[in-house]
Amino acid sequence: MIRARRRLLATLAAGLLWPALGGRRLWSLATPASALPIHLRLVGLLRRPDSAAFIGRAYLEAEPAEAELGRILALLLPGRSAAALAALPAAELRRLVTARHRGDFSEGRTVSLGGWILSRTEARLYAVAALTADGLSA
């Protein structure tokens, strides 16, 4: 029991001490951001898309109807086409996601994943990371 706890402590500590930018990039750093499709640009906002994808898979299991990239993008930032979003400068895209994420919490647009209460927007962002990592299929 004590050994199991120690192992868990070590796992947690290792995770927490990971450098902030230690995540795996899904595309070449040389590619200009604006040339990327919107889902890659969204995933590019995340420093650790692998971890996001991990949570995103749990979301897609709870919401299988959203396990399609076009649909989830439409839900993530409604009212804007993928093309319009792709044309946005990075700072503006970041601002949009941020505003919607905050708005979700203040307006109660949340989702409970195994008891974890997340904003719909972040859960969908994680789901985009999952779909991207898994080759765009659910």
Added chain:
Amino acid sequence: MIVDARALPQDSTIAADIAIIGAGAAGITIARSFLDGAVKVALIESGGLDFDAATQDLYDGDIVGHDYFPPTVTRLRYFGGSTNHWDGLCRPLDPSDFARRPDVPDSGWPFDAAHLDPYYRRAQSICQLGPYDYEAAFWRDGDVGPLPISGGVRSAVFQNSPPTRFASVYGDELRGASNITVYLNANLLELDTVAPCREVTGLALACLDGKRLRAKAMLYVLACGGIENPRLLLNSDRVATRGLGNDNDLVGRYFMDHPKIWKGSEVLFATERPDLEFYDYHTVRGTRIQGVFVPVTEVMLKEGLANFAICLDHASLADVSASAAALRTLKRNFGHGETAGDVLRHLARAIGDVDSLVGAVYDKATGSLRRFFSTRYWCDCPPQRDSRITLSDRRDALGQRRVRIDWRLPADFARNFQRAHALLAEALGSAGLARLHVNTAEDVGDPIASVENSHHHMGTTRMHVDPRHGVVDADCRVHGIANLFIAGSSVFPTYGQANPTLTIVALALRLADHLREALA
């Protein structure tokens, strides 16, 4: 003066202007209000100066209904009462706790919070607290302050009494007072009356060694705590056959306590070492305080929620791994050998990522496990008629029927618990600070099933201007009985999330003023 009642002659009579039964926070406060005046006070206490098992056993009783700490554990029966082991957490009731809520039957006090303000101010110093201010902003101390949250919850504070042991702190004053006599080891058995029960005519007292005594006074104050006050009224049934003051079958009903849930949720902060000193016990300008989260009144009223408080405790690894496991269970195909720790690491990184988009300012990354907290939740419950203290068929060493505690939780308790945590999750999430995991039966065991009472015994002689709805009137006088008053939390008709003792002391000061007028 302090007298051991066992040394008095058999069948002797104690005479005073005011007889106060019970020397806890309430009884001692009222007695002290008459220090060195002309009014002769008898403070009659069951116990001695120290704990004694035989005396404590007089408190034993039966538990039915929801689990409750044994009646011998949830209070202490000797000089100073339960203040001999209280924790000292203090806060006045909120203004909304005094108001009648249309959605809560039987709610509301006969007066508003402002009426009690001057007494609360005086109670602060009796409980050895700091300034009478419970707004979070007042207690900001440099960098240590409330989190910048908005939405359905806000920060508030509890002040910490040392905690005041009333017998030790005020015992010498009482010992030296010329007009006050404390009678130790004297148990009230029954309040005497004659038909038609319009006044108390005397007290029947007994010591555990077999000695019998009587007491006679102009005014009587029952101050034996929220479980014993109704027990004594119900046991006083020789003339008033349903129990004294119980014409309307209210004595012992509406029994309330603060249901408390330890580890109701885990909070995972987006950054390591979040600035949460405000929510830990700490000292500001000489006063020890702790920040908590409470509902924004408008949201609470609009959503019909219970008043609640949530505080943060450092989470153990076991708590954290249980909440991570919840996510792992949900996602079956995580099963590539990931541990609960792996799941949590992913979650921590993901939310840290999204919250860094928001630009969280709470980044003091020093590399520690101090980003996980668990919550402690407690709340008020609406007054419920069937939650009650009655008499058991078992009798104590003095031949008195013991208590039977039937504590009930309201039907919407679980909903309130979930909603309170959702509101906290929303507030912390919208500020980019943290995510919260609410425990359910599936992961750590049902938190609702682990509800504990908080040793705050309230409501059993509730206050209401109308005798059909309350045992005591707005002056704490038992309806229909000219000279009997009740002190303590048994008079609370509704109670919010604040611990009761500060309000008990404030009401005791107010009652003392009233007694002085009544004697004049």
